[in-house]
């Protein structure tokens with residue numbers, strides 16, 4: 001029989017440290033959190049050897065008194081949990097195991113001058129795993145605050161050390177920690193030297209302007225210029241979100257930050273809510289830039305479910321998810337009002353560089369997004385600026401397909417009550433004045449001029465309507481009195497018929513008509529009286545890229561997207577003023593109206609001041 005024995009303190013500490021201290025960034029996180037809890041206004045960080053040799057943090061907080069130094073390093077010793085109350089936690093730390101865990105796996109040097117100290121500063125030096133009982137502080141020199149140096153991390157736990165990643169990866173993790181706390185606490189200034197990388201986040205103003213300043217510093221100037229600010233509230237959950245418009249994105253999610261009651265964290269539910277919010281306007285492989293700040297009563301969020309507090313448990317996850325998705329989507333949809341998909345600088349750049357016919361902001365809207373095959377489209381409509389990248393299959397429209405994941409909340413686009421009464425110019429997209437080149441509607445608004453790509457705009461409108469119909473009562477199809485027979489190659493017929501069921505759900509009723517023909521019995525009513533022959537040929541062309549084993553829903557959205565594109569007011573069609581105004585009004589109430597199904601902007605807004613800038617009047 002094996003004997004049961006009690007673990008030694010040292011063993012207990014090392015086991016517990018395994019949970020809290022996984023890598024250098026975890027040390028950094030614990031130390032920075034302590035500095036913040038101590039009321040620091042400036043925090044200085046130095047990291048050497050990717051944190052293996054040194055993690056050195058100095059703060060100007062309230063410090064630690066001489067007689068508290070040993071306790072600070074002891075396990076389950078904290079000054080932050082005053083009552084028997086694990087619910088109402090206002091500090092970042094509370095478990096009293098940060099410093100103890102670090103001491104178990106690294107050498108630590110802690111020096112502090114406590115506020116109002118009568119006997120100066122004191123320090124303690126502890127070797128990894130050393131027992132604390134016999135330690136006593138020694139006098140030190142140190143301005144008010146605390147400096148903690150952590151050296152030789154994991155030297156006594158070779159197994160851990162082996163699991164560390166490359167210096168670069170470990171340093172990136174450290175930078176990420178600093179960014180997160182810097183976004184959570186803009187009133188604190190940070191300086192850091194992480195091997196070769198320097199970081200400087202100066203103090204900013206209080207309130208939203210300061211937050212936006214800090215955001216721009218961390219997320220970049222482009223984000224700063226284009227950020228959508230959202231404030232929303234549901235029950236007692238408040239959301240402040242600062243997010244990129246769908247035209248600004250990155251290849252990874254590193255610039256997505258979440259804060260709950262001021263606490264930075266990364267939570268799967270929140271990440272997935274963001275994904276869902278952008279689903280319809282961003283391809284899957286791109287990531288929005290996001291900082292979400294949620295506040296809710298402390299009893300609605302349990303921060304004590306994870307040793308490093310990286311995860312939390314919400315008591316109302318669905319409410320929070322819904323709040324995020326609907327308010328972000330409303331903000332994108334409101335594009336007609338706020339988001340200008342293109343700025344004057346892009347127009348200027350374009351004027352200077354007339355060899356491209358596409359303003360640079362349009363191209364940036366493309367970055368990383370797959371571009372539908374428009375070789376014919378390109379030539380016909382002369383979108384020459386993007387022709388070189390037009391080889392991708394049309395069915396890269398797939399992001400739209402994801403609209404069908406069952407997350408959708410109804411989207412409400414706010415409309416002013418007296419909309420009918422005001423002149424067209426008071427509408428966000430203004431009053432149509434002219435149609436140019438048979439595709440561009442020029443409208444005058446209160447603030448300037450709007451140029452609309454009528455085909456792109458109509459495509460979005462039709463697509464959104466089809467989707468709405470589909471998710472409500474199903475697409476209403478319109479029977480064709482005498483079925484239209486479309487002759488195709490035999491294998492084309494096979495291909496299309498294999499999607500018969502999906503197409504029927506998308507409002508297109510087809511059946512085989514002999515070996516090399518398809519009979520079309522009904523088309524989606526929304527398309528009016530489409531050119532059936534062309535529509536079918538388009539579907540044959542695009543369905544070649546569909547994956548037959550893909551979910552029905554997905555295929556349906558592909559089909560809807562193709563039909564929307566085909567069924568839209570093509571460029572080249574002349575529109576009267578009433579038609580144009582109707583299109584503008586339609587756009588204003590259509591979700592995601594500022595991009596077409598392919599993610600291209602549907603309109604450009606030039607404010608009077610933009611125009612004046614172009615003519616150098618400003």
Ligand code: ADP
Nearest residue numbers: 034038072078079093094095096097098099146
């Ligand atoms: P916790 O943060 O959960 O309380 P720690 O082990 O991280 O546990 O810290 C233990 C205690 O040491 C804290 O409660 C605090 O009183 C003190 N302490 C740690 N770091 C600092 C610091 N930088 N400034 C002032 N006090 C600190």
Ligand code: MG
Nearest residue numbers: 030034093098
């Ligand atoms: Mg702590």
